[in-house]
Amino acid sequence: MVDLRSAAVPPIGPTDHVRGSGPEAILYLDLGCPRCAAEWPMVKRLGLRLCVRHFPLAAKRPRSLALHAAAEAAALQRADGFWALWDSIYADHGHLDDPHLWERGRRLGLELTRFDADRRSEVVAARVQADFRGGIRAGVAGTPTAFIGGERIAGDLLASLESEVPL
Numbered sequence: 001m002v003d004l005r006s007a008a009v010p011p012i013g014p015t016d017h018v019r020g021s022g023p024e025a026i027l028y029l030d031l032g033c034p035r036c037a038a039e040w041p042m043v044k045r046l047g048l049r050l051c052v053r054h055f056p057l058a059a060k061r062p063r064s065l066a067l068h069a070a071a072e073a074a075a076l077q078r079a080d081g082f083w084a085l086w087d088s089i090y091a092d093h094g095h096l097d098d099p100h101l102w103e104r105g106r107r108l109g110l111e112l113t114r115f116d117a118d119r120r121s122e123v124v125a126a127r128v129q130a131d132f133r134g135g136i137r138a139g140v141a142g143t144p145t146a147f148i149g150g151e152r153i154a155g156d157l158l159a160s161l162e163s164e165v166p167l
Contacts, residue, residue: 009138009147015127017075017082018051022042023148023164026051028135029145031086032061037093037145042158044087047165052086053141054131058163063096066119068128070101073118077110083107 009026010065011131012018025048029036042061044050054072067089074081096102118124135145139152144162146153153160 003145007129008136009150009152011150012051013039014077016051019083020047020049022047022049024051024054024164025050025161025164026147028053028055028140028143028145030055030057030064031071031089032064032096033143036144037090039158040087040090043066043144043161046161048161051150052057053135054128055135055140055145056128056132057143066098066101066105069119069124070105070115072124072127073115073121074108074110076118076124077114078108080109081110115137125144126136 008030012026019058021026027043027050031037054068056068058065071082071089074085078084085104085108088108091098100117101119102112106110112138128149138147144157146157148164
């Protein structure tokens with residue numbers, strides 16, 4: 001049994017999706033989560049080095065696993081594919097079904113047959129599951145959850161992240 005009081009968030013590694021510079025923040029997000037989608041535009045403008053990890057809560061949001069798999073599948077075809085699809089999903093959170101994912105993939109210039117096969121692959125499923133399990137071990141119970149300096153942020157996510165940005 002893991003003692004959640006002493007659980008540590010895994011450090012940023014070479015397979016993590018990271019962008020930006022500045023203070024480091026590790027975020028566990030669910031692409032199906034309306035709150036994550038609403039806060040994402042502000043979070044990405046904060047000037048932080050963001051590491052985003054998958055935390056699909058499929059029991060609450062049935063499309064979550066498919067959305068996370070799609071982001072990973074886009075990453076397999078384009079260096080910026082993960083972030084392009086991630087941003088696209090949060091920008092238009094009302095359209096999450098497969099036809100909308102295919103349209104996003106087409107707009108990103110992805111080869112759609114490969115995109116569809118990759119998002120259903122064991123490799124992609126294992127990648128999403130690894131992030132989720134790491135989050136569970138670190139004490140993540142819901143989304144959005146963020147860590148700065150290895151410490152979990154409590155309270156208002158945006159206010160806490162903003163406090164990390166140098167003036």
